[in-house]
Amino acid sequence: MAIGPGTILYVVRRLLQAVPIVVGIVVLNFLLLQLAPGDAATVLAGEAGGAPPEYVAQLRERFGLDRPMHVQLLLYVKNVLTLDLGYSFRNSMPVSELIFGRLGPTLLLMGTTLIVSVLSGVLLGLVAATAVNTWRDRVISVAAVIAYATPLFWIGLMLILLFSIKLDWLPTTGMEDVVAFNEGWDRVLDIARHLVLPTLTLSLFYMALYTRMMRAAMLDQRGMDYVVTARSKGLAERLITYRHVLRNAVLPVVTMAGVQVGSLLGGSVIVESVFAWPGLGQLAFQSLFARDFNLLLGIFFLSACLVVLVNLIVDLVYLVLDPRIKLG
């Protein structure tokens, strides 16, 4: 596949097509949040240990919560379209500033998780499939089932218990040691050490899934006619596996990984909470309980954009991997 003007045109078109989708999501999110009981005013009042109704009404007026819903919605959509995500009264900061501060850590966690889970899943699946029905295959398959079935937060807690508390090898919380004031490579190393446990926790489930998919895809592809052709050409089995089967088998795994980026975001809410990782997931969790709807909507909006973007990237990757796919 050549990246030419056609590809750029395609990307631009896909981005344009994404606009109505994202707006739709924004509207839907807004309406869904209206269903939740209470608002920021009641929470603020509640935290102050109770407040007179006049004060709550005053708060509502200040936040614009007293206006009719459709007016609020139109106003919000209009603001979003001009990339103004509003103000978080809870944190006393513009939402965009809050979110973008947290975006980096989340992307870091998601990115490493994605890479680790896909690479190790593909690798383990490959090993299992090339040694099908031997002890290697069985160990990998059983481990994959266990990892698949175990809840995320429990894995996280157990990993903390083992590696941080018992062995004291790795830090448990945060993204870096803020009081150490590391710089340069020391800081990178420090972040990497903090990254190990959350990544491992979040990766295990997906790794198990990809391992199973890869194993199945490899076995499936090995039964295909082109493999017989390759044998009839006199190719050695290793060459057939690596040159012919592997690439064909990776395709479904890539598709799946692309689809699951969205759920990876969901999974990061739990993992970020367990490991106090200063990312979007944690922020979403806090803002939900504070009824900080502006902030929550902002996070949702960003997540939607992220998923749309990742899907586009996956499609482009697919274009490189599979020559049968045409831009359209």
Next chain:
Amino acid sequence: MSEPALLALHGLSVALPVWADRERAVSELSLELRRNEIVCVVGESGSGKSVLARAIMGLLPAPHVRVTGGRVLFEGEDLLRAGPERMRAIRGARIAMIFQEPMTALNPLMTIGRQIEEMVEIHLALTRRQRRARILALLEEVRLADPQRIMRAYPHELSGGQRQRAMIAMALILEPAILIADEPTTALDVTTQAQILALIKELQRKHQTGVLFITHDFGVVAEIADHVAVMQHGILVELGAAAQVLNAPRHDYTKSLIAAVPALTPRPRREMEAAPVLLEVSGVMKTFGTGAAWFARGDRRVHAVKSVDLAVRRGHTLGLVGESGSGKSTLARCIIRLIEPDAGTVRLGGVDLSALSRRQLRPHRKHIQMVFQDPFGSLNPRLTVVQLIAQGPITHGVAASEALAIARELLQLVRLDPAAADRFPHEFSGGQRQRIGIARALALKPDLLVADEPVSALDVSVQAQVLQLLADIRDRLELTMLFITHDLRVAAQVCDEIAVMHHGEIVEFGPTIDVFADPQHAYTRELLAAVPGRNWIPPQLQR
């Protein structure tokens, strides 16, 4: 017989796994193949002919299917005793193979050039430049236009014929002594098949290759074989020179196979004017694909059927003949409104079906019924045979008990044991399932039966039986039939009239006997000239 055989099989036996329906796929088979000779191995599905090919190449799906005895002597060397290293050196370089379906036999993610190059790379020490020169030369030899482009192309970017040519180029690039061809033209259209057969024969003569050609089609055998080996249930039942086996077969099984090959002589003319017109199709059009999507430019539409006019008289059979992609199935589906035509009218017995809404159409559905090509995919696996057949009448308001009784009667009509009524489709063979499919269609007592390639998935002997059955039923029930087929032999046997379709248009329409005797359109002539073994007239045999 002075020259020693290139390949000699001595008492070769191949065992099947214990759960198979018979013990051996190939049993005590002996066969010889000489240089510059084409030996055709003919047999129906399950005869063990493909297993034989794989056994020679050492490509059996071990450990379930394995050679249990005999010798495979290639230039004096027993391949069954050769180690894996030695076998790899022989495969491709000395014995090459081509397959039935070139689309799946090629890796979809690799360019044609790369896949051929790989073959050269592992067997010869050549520079990249030398390899490429050799590939280009061979691509030219198999007459692929623009070899440079073909080398860079992926399999899906080529047509079926081009892919098979590329496969042949790949197989022949190392000038192997033997080419094993496993049904190499079965998946191709008839005109392409004729070209590929001619190409194989030409290259075989030029390179003095020994070809082991596996096929189920006696027409193909007549076209290219020097010697013929007939297999039945893993046993070689007859072996001899092509002319002898084709014209004076000795074994009963060979005789029955040859007797089952439909002759290329059309049905005699029947009185055309007497019967009223039952089905009238005018100006039917269908275009697939949608226009532009949001923000997208251009469209990718396929004009599957372009303004087709047809008429079928009551009690007659019209053959809709064409190659794959000619739009014949789409037209049939438009007629019974499985898909909505974009334009045109379909009148059945005076009722304009195309003007009716889906709901209004429902009571008329029973007047047209369809028999599908795939006897495996077209029957609901969760219903018993009698339920399958009775379903139609019950939907149209017949009492369940009555419908079930009709279903049992129909089973008798299609010559299935009524005791089989309560079994499920998977317990039947392909031919039996097709009979069930016919019974299902007949249950509604249709005026018009649309049969979409009803015998294409069947073996030749089963095909003959099903065709016979269709002919009997048609005469007995005075059915009108629209018979879709790509096989001119079948069309000649079954159809009173023929409509030849090409690129969504009917290029020729007339009584079968006239079309065969004096084809008017160039494409019809091309089709007729491409029928394999058209010069061979199957002998009249006592069955």
